[in-house]
Amino acid sequence: MKALQIPVVELPRETENLRREIRLFIQQKIDSGLIEPKCDSWLSGYSAEFSKDMGRRGWIGMTWPKKYGGGERPSIERYVVTEEMLAAGAPVAGHWIADRQTGPLLLKYGTEKQKHFFLPRIAKGECFFAIGLSEPNAGSDLANIQTRAMKVDKGWILNGSKTWTSGAHFSHYSIVLCRTSPQDPDNRHSGMSQLILDLKAPGVTIRPIHLMTGEHHFNEIFFDDVFVPDDLAVGEIGNGWAQGMAELAYERSGPERILSTYPLLNELTNILIEQGNTESLNKVSRLISRLWTLRNMSLGIAQLLEEGVPSNMIASLVKDMGTKFEQEIPEITRLLVSVTPSVNSESLIEKYLAQSILQSPGFTLRGGTSEILRGIIAKGVIQQ
């Protein structure tokens, strides 16, 4: 089927040196005790210092124009950086959202002033963004958001709340999707807009929501008559839904939908090779064939997106299959080695296994649940 055809990508030779440079960089950070690798590091591995360091090396905003602090590098290099970071379990959560979503959003819809102000700061690894979409009554059914902004002189007054906001406690800003006109039952996606919200603005309250592990990862944000100046509205007022959805394919098919538990797979492989455990390595080989396939799908979609080919459906496919794969790794690992998962363990595998098990429910929820994705995929193939 045409819609499912994904191109073969041959990574340019130059990216090999980039990979080695990144690996050395991370290794040095680990050796000097500055970072501690972990599973799911793009959401739960936060280090402001590390983000700054990456910024200094030009590894954030890599593809953006130089005049906005970017590196004008090909998008395949950005892909290499992200997958190397994730495979190593490096703490990239700080800048992740800003680099992946906010930057491209502003490049496409932002004003010159917004671009000149935000993009260089993001690229330096000094300005972090949170995603302000979900609300208590708007999860999968995002169009049901109630947070609203009222037009006033020179800006907007924002009221309402957001929930499950990852990293709002360490982020500087959030892109908030809100209603700027009342809900229209005949056109559920109309009347929404995106505002850049300064998370330190008066009237903003951030409260932690602790994960089941007790960790502080996401938050509730309350808006109580928060003033947002006109020049912090993104793109067109009323076009927020379309603007937000355009980036979904990037969000759904990236390496972070495949590699969240990769550090565990690596450690498992290390141990089984050392043990000479061929039987169990065969199970790893099976996982590798899946990983190889998923990575090739993800790379191919990255290329399609670069060429401007709409890929929302196959991107959803990669997310659905990739996140299932991420969840499978701990399930298979625990049966192949006799270790006890514990987040405090001295042993890497026990720690990674614990992290993977405890983080895994989120993989198939965040960024659109598997159920929702399958609906998108099915509708996509039926329309063919």
Added chain:
Amino acid sequence: MSEMSELIIESTSKVFAAYSTKEVVNEAEKGIWANELWNKLAQYGIVTVAVPEELGGSGGDYEDALSIVRLASRFSAPVPLAETFIANWLLAEHGVAVTNEVLTIATETDGQPFKFYQEGNGWIVTGRAKNVPWGRFAKKLVVLGEASEGGALSVLNLEKAEIIQGNNIAGEARDQVVFNQVFIPECTIIPVDKIKYEERILYSCALTKSVMMAGALDNILEIAINYSKERSQFGRPIHRFQAIQHHLALLAGEAAAAGIAASYAIHSFQKNPVSKEIALAKLRINEAAGKAAPIAHQVLAAIGFTYEHILHHNTRRLWAWRDEFGKESDWEKVITKQLQKLEKNELWPLITGVKNNQKKVETR
């Protein structure tokens, strides 16, 4: 893919649609050779694609040929096209001119390797090959064996061979071919490194099978989608039910995964005919077959369980093909061998194809 490919695919599609019909496929299962289909393929020069014109081929590259193989499997074409391709490529590589003859290739010799003794202007051949695809219909068999000087690749005329008929679960001919001191005049015997060629032939067969499976998976997805639009229950087409949508999404996922795995395997084959990509692809695509076939049957329910409906042309082939030229467990072992050679933290370099810095690897 070369420039001619679009054209080839288009015209080949027409040939398959006209000559690899449901009836032809069903008849082949009863032992009737799809003569017209082969003749048309031969007439259009399709069976010698990726063989240079100087050697009697039609030109084009492996990717062209493998796109045709993929297409053929969508129509469940009951001819040894893949086997003929592989045989022709091997022969052309040794400067042997190719023809439009039906060829097949043996990979299993049941512990009884073929032996060739030169005598006068010919050779005396002894050997037994198992599961030879379409053996009874082929003119010649390509098989590895041993001559007095060592390993040899042979092209044996099947006229005097004993054929013991057999079938795989898709009803495709998988015959035993027995040579008992058969004298074959003017028979092609090419000295080769037998171990190396065994591996090459196995990988080539695994590659073509992977590609065929990707084609079959594509087709069962299409069948399932179309059926979900045509069939109504409870007053609406069944694709409106979320449970069916989820089946279709999972099926699409397996088809897409198989498609990309096959594409990478094809891509790698040009550079390395025994690449790890072929191993990974066959492994992943075998898995896809096992997951996808039951989903398609669930969507089509009773009608898909009948002989009348064509779904089984593809699903039975998928079940047969996943066991041919290496099951999951076989290819897992091949990958495991590569894993065992790794130093600590070298899995990622294996996956990315980029080695770590020589200088330093973390110590425990």
